[in-house]
Amino acid sequence: MSKILWKPSEKSIKKTNMAGLYERVFKTKIKSPGQFIYQSLHDWSIKNIEDFWSLVWDEANIIGDKGSQIISEYDDLIKSKFFPKGRLNFSENLLAGENNREVIVFYDERKKRISLTLNELKQKTIALAKWLIKNGIKSGDRVAVLGTNSPESIIAMLATASLGAIFTSCSPDFGEEGIIDRFGQCQPKIFITTDGYIYAGKKYCIKDKVANIAKRITSIKKTINIRYIGNSENEYKYDWHSIVSDKDIDDFEFKKFPFNIPLYILYSSGTTGKPKCIVHSAGGTLIQHIKEHRYHCDMRENDRIMYFTTCGWMMWNWMVTALASKVTLVLYDGSPIFPNPLILFEIAKEEKLSFFGASAKYIDSLNKIKIKPNQNLSFDYLRVFASTGSPLAPQSYDWVYSNVKKNIQLSSISGGTDIVACFVHGNPCLPVKRGEIQCSALGMDVQSWDDLGNRVFTKPGELVCINSFPSIPLGFWNDDNNEVFKKSYFEQYNNVWHHGDYVIETDNNSFIIEGRSDATLNPGGIRIGTAEIYRQVEKLEEVKEALAVGQDWKNDQRILLFLILQEIFDLTRDLIDKIKNSIRSGASPRHVPAKIYEVRDFPRTRSGKISELAVKNIIHKKEIKNIEALLNPEVLDIYRNLENK
Numbered sequence: 001m002s003k004i005l006w007k008p009s010e011k012s013i014k015k016t017n018m019a020g021l022y023e024r025v026f027k028t029k030i031k032s033p034g035q036f037i038y039q040s041l042h043d044w045s046i047k048n049i050e051d052f053w054s055l056v057w058d059e060a061n062i063i064g065d066k067g068s069q070i071i072s073e074y075d076d077l078i079k080s081k082f083f084p085k086g087r088l089n090f091s092e093n094l095l096a097g098e099n100n101r102e103v104i105v106f107y108d109e110r111k112k113r114i115s116l117t118l119n120e121l122k123q124k125t126i127a128l129a130k131w132l133i134k135n136g137i138k139s140g141d142r143v144a145v146l147g148t149n150s151p152e153s154i155i156a157m158l159a160t161a162s163l164g165a166i167f168t169s170c171s172p173d174f175g176e177e178g179i180i181d182r183f184g185q186c187q188p189k190i191f192i193t194t195d196g197y198i199y200a201g202k203k204y205c206i207k208d209k210v211a212n213i214a215k216r217i218t219s220i221k222k223t224i225n226i227r228y229i230g231n232s233e234n235e236y237k238y239d240w241h242s243i244v245s246d247k248d249i250d251d252f253e254f255k256k257f258p259f260n261i262p263l264y265i266l267y268s269s270g271t272t273g274k275p276k277c278i279v280h281s282a283g284g285t286l287i288q289h290i291k292e293h294r295y296h297c298d299m300r301e302n303d304r305i306m307y308f309t310t311c312g313w314m315m316w317n318w319m320v321t322a323l324a325s326k327v328t329l330v331l332y333d334g335s336p337i338f339p340n341p342l343i344l345f346e347i348a349k350e351e352k353l354s355f356f357g358a359s360a361k362y363i364d365s366l367n368k369i370k371i372k373p374n375q376n377l378s379f380d381y382l383r384v385f386a387s388t389g390s391p392l393a394p395q396s397y398d399w400v401y402s403n404v405k406k407n408i409q410l411s412s413i414s415g416g417t418d419i420v421a422c423f424v425h426g427n428p429c430l431p432v433k434r435g436e437i438q439c440s441a442l443g444m445d446v447q448s449w450d451d452l453g454n455r456v457f458t459k460p461g462e463l464v465c466i467n468s469f470p471s472i473p474l475g476f477w478n479d480d481n482n483e484v485f486k487k488s489y490f491e492q493y494n495n496v497w498h499h500g501d502y503v504i505e506t507d508n509n510s511f512i513i514e515g516r517s518d519a520t521l522n523p524g525g526i527r528i529g530t531a532e533i534y535r536q537v538e539k540l541e542e543v544k545e546a547l548a549v550g551q552d553w554k555n556d557q558r559i560l561l562f563l564i565l566q567e568i569f570d571l572t573r574d575l576i577d578k579i580k581n582s583i584r585s586g587a588s589p590r591h592v593p594a595k596i597y598e599v600r601d602f603p604r605t606r607s608g609k610i611s612e613l614a615v616k617n618i619i620h621k622k623e624i625k626n627i628e629a630l631l632n633p634e635v636l637d638i639y640r641n642l643e644n645k
Contacts, residue, residue: 002433005401006409016428018295021059036429038439039509046445046467049074053082053287053443053470060290060324063096064088064256064283071468077495078482080468083283086259090282091162094323095122101302102328104151107347109198109334116151121158124151126249128159135222137190139164139257142265144188144220146172146179146210147311148197148333152226152240154320156192161282164257168265168277171312172197174606176209178628180216182267185277186477187219192240196229200335203229259283262474266314266417269605269629276484277477280420284470288421289321291442296425297355297384297411299325306330307357307386308344313607314417315357315388327355336362345373345404348382357386360396360412361608367399368544368566379405386411386426390609391513391531394435395539412437414501414513418489421471423463423499424511435535436510444469448505453493456505460514460529463501464493472497502529519612521550523557526590530612533561533593536586537579542569547602548593549616560619561593562639564601571598597642601635615639 010032013019019030022041030036045052050070057066067085074080097103099119106114116124137143143160147153147169160167168186170179172194183191191214196205214223226240263282267275293299305327309315322329330351336344336358348356356379366373373379385400385408392412400410411426414437425441432438440446448461455461475485492498502514514520514529521528530548537546545564550557561579565571576596583591603614606629614624618639627633 002436004431005397005434006407006432008409008429008431013429016298017300018298018427018429021055021295022429025055038427038430042440042442042509045442049443049467056287056291056294056443057083060287060294062088062287062290062324063093064259067259074468075495077468077472077497078486078490080472081260082287082468082470083259086283087256088259088283088286089162089254089256090263090286091125091158092254093286094158094321095125096324097301097326101326103323104154104329104331105304105351106151106331106333108332109201109338109343111343111347114151121151121155123247123249124155124244125158125162126252127244127246128155129162130246130249130252131243132159132163132165132190135190137163137165139261141165141190142186142188143167143190143192144183144186145169145311146174146191146193146206146213147226148172148194148228149310149316149331150228150333151331152192152194153311153316154329155244157320161263162254164255164261164282166262166265166279168267169311169316170267171310171606172206173199173204173310173631174312175628176212178606178626179209179213181274181626181628182277183213184217185274186265188217189219189221191217191220191223192226193223194226194228198229198334200338205229257282260474264317264420265477266317266420268417269607269609269611274626275629276488278417278420279474279477280471281474284472285317285420286321286324288419288469288471289318290324292318292413292422292425293322293325293327295442296413296422296427297386298409298428299327299355301326303327303354304330304351304381305355305357306332306344306348306351306353307355308332308336308359308362309357310607313389314420317420319357337365341366341369341371342373342377345377345379348379349377352381353379354381355384355386356382357388357411359389359608360387360392361390361610363387363396363399364393364538364545366403367396372403374403374405379408382408384409384411384426384428386413388413388415388422389607391515391534392435393535393538397432397434414511415441416499418473418499419469419471423465424503424513433510436506436512438510440509440511443467446511448503448511449493449496453496457507458504460502460504460527462492462517463499463503463511465497465499502527516612519549519616521548521557521559523550523559523590528559528591532587533559533583533591536583536591537561537563540579540582542566542575543579545602545610547610547612547615549612549619551616551619553594558594559591561596562599562602562615563596565598571596599635599638601632601638603633603635603639604631605629606631 415422
């Protein structure tokens with residue numbers, strides 16, 4: 001049994017939105033922590049799916065019309081639609097509330113602070129929306145943004161969505177081909193772009209890249225430029241600051257659109273070919289995020305929240321919807337460890353954050369360099385510390401409770417770009433156990449299945465969701481008859497969402513993510529999740545990061561382990577023996593790698609995830625079909641030149 005690191009108090013449970021939902025559903029007051037039985041609430045949410053999602057709508061006071069039907073064709077996950085007659089405006093719901101309230105705070109690496117009230121955010125959004133209308137943008141058109149994690153990107157999204165148009169974005173560090181591989185497929189009419197960005201103290205000018213992209217994507221009619229590193233006010237034909245300064249906004253109306261109108265085009269990582277263009281609905285995104293923010297993250301009106309992300313990661317889209325819960329968004333753009341590795345925690349203290357989220361790799365890196373935020377900083381208001389992007393290692397749990405705050409909900413969450421949401425989530429009313437994700441998300445019947453479709457507990461299986469949910473994508477852009485979409489998620493199990501994650505569901509219905517299915521190891525016919533090896537290796541002081549792949553070898557498969565070591569260590573014979581012994585005793589002899597290599601870096605996607613699949617393909621001499629999907633493709637040569645002995 002995993003060690004319990006945190007338990008919510010009786011007093012804190014009673015304050016949560018989750019407990020309030022429980023009391024309203026079961027018409028009983030929670031008088032002690034033992035009275036809250038999450039499994040009962042979760043079971044109700046998946047057995048009474050119409051009542052549940054209707055209740056989420058009502059409790060959130062979503063602006064719009066639910067319509068007379070909550071769901072159509074529920075038994076067919078591909079065809080099912082929630083609120084098929086419902087109508088709403090996504091942006092209107094994010095722009096509701098007290099006009100003078102501070103809604104966005106922005107910091108850059110210099111800790112320069114900019115803030116916007118709701119009234120200011122509305123004014124700029126409507127000014128841009130009116131400009132888009134004048135330039136021919138209507139419902140269904142695409143607007144592409146190459147932007148930083150800044151107020152401008154949020155304004156661009158809100159203006160686009162307010163018209164029923166489709167928003168799509170990338171971060172400015174993407175390469176030219178990678179951007180064209182994405183935006184080129186969905187053919188945007190308007191291109192909104194920064195002139196550059198700042199990272200780790202260095203300015204990066206992207207004017208030439210932007211000009212080339214605008215020429216090569218022939219659908220682009222006009223480009224709006226945001227001066228981020230430049231100074232000239234007259235340099236651009238369509239200047240962002242001139243457009244959004246228009247104060248004549250009184251006659252703008254937030255038109256209601258169908259619940260299932262397209263809102264976003266997001267992109268798969270693209271490491272096996274051109275990125276898939278995943279189309280998400282306005283209503284499905286809104287209500288799914290509200291459920292997660294309100295109940296699982298316990299966000300409350302006037303909370304101040306930050307998720308460290310870029311516009312190229314779905315967590316940006318997830319974070320921005322929190323405006324519908326009337327919180328203040330705190331944004332940061334730049335390196336999370338520059339000018340010092342405490343910069344995000346300094347902001348967390350100064351801004352009195354109640355919710356702070358980051359990637360698992362960020363947390364792991366702070367642990368490795370022995371950063372101790374609570375040594376000189378206090379986080380009195382912080383209730384939830386969230387992590388996603390990759391499995392959160394058990395030692396990272398230890399680091400948070402030792403070096404951030406003891407009385408805090410560490411919320412490891414997991415889902416993906418595919419659903420722009422989460423399958424498994426945190427819970428403010430349940431204990432946090434070392435190395436485990438607390439629960440299935442409300443309304444999501446998430447299970448672990450074996451290859452034959454049997455549910456399994458306490459051993460690895462495939463993560464599936466067997467019921468319909470609002471944020472199932474509308475499909476892929478330019479995917480005739482949904483053929484690629486069906487193959488991607490519904491091929492392995494009939495009418496069941498197969499996500500491609502390898503997981504363990506415990507007897508207590510918590511979850512442990514073992515890695516991606518396509519990176520699963522298979523020595524001797526035994527399936528092994530890569531996270532099982534990483535848990536043993538990365539707790540060693542000598543190891544900074546690890547990457548494991550399976551290599552076809554003599555009619556079987558052997559495990560190759562690649563390591564980035566801490567700077568003061570070398571891969572000696574003694575260290576190799578130490579690593580193998582740690583894996584053997586902590587996991588099993590089957591987990592012990594045949595070969596261990598020291599490397600300077602791993603191939604990483606643009607969102608910072610380690611690409612095990614790219615290494616696997618390289619060592620099998622397979623072509624990497626989309627090099628532009630990688631942040632550092634030059635490191636592939638390290639693996640290409642390995643000696644296969």
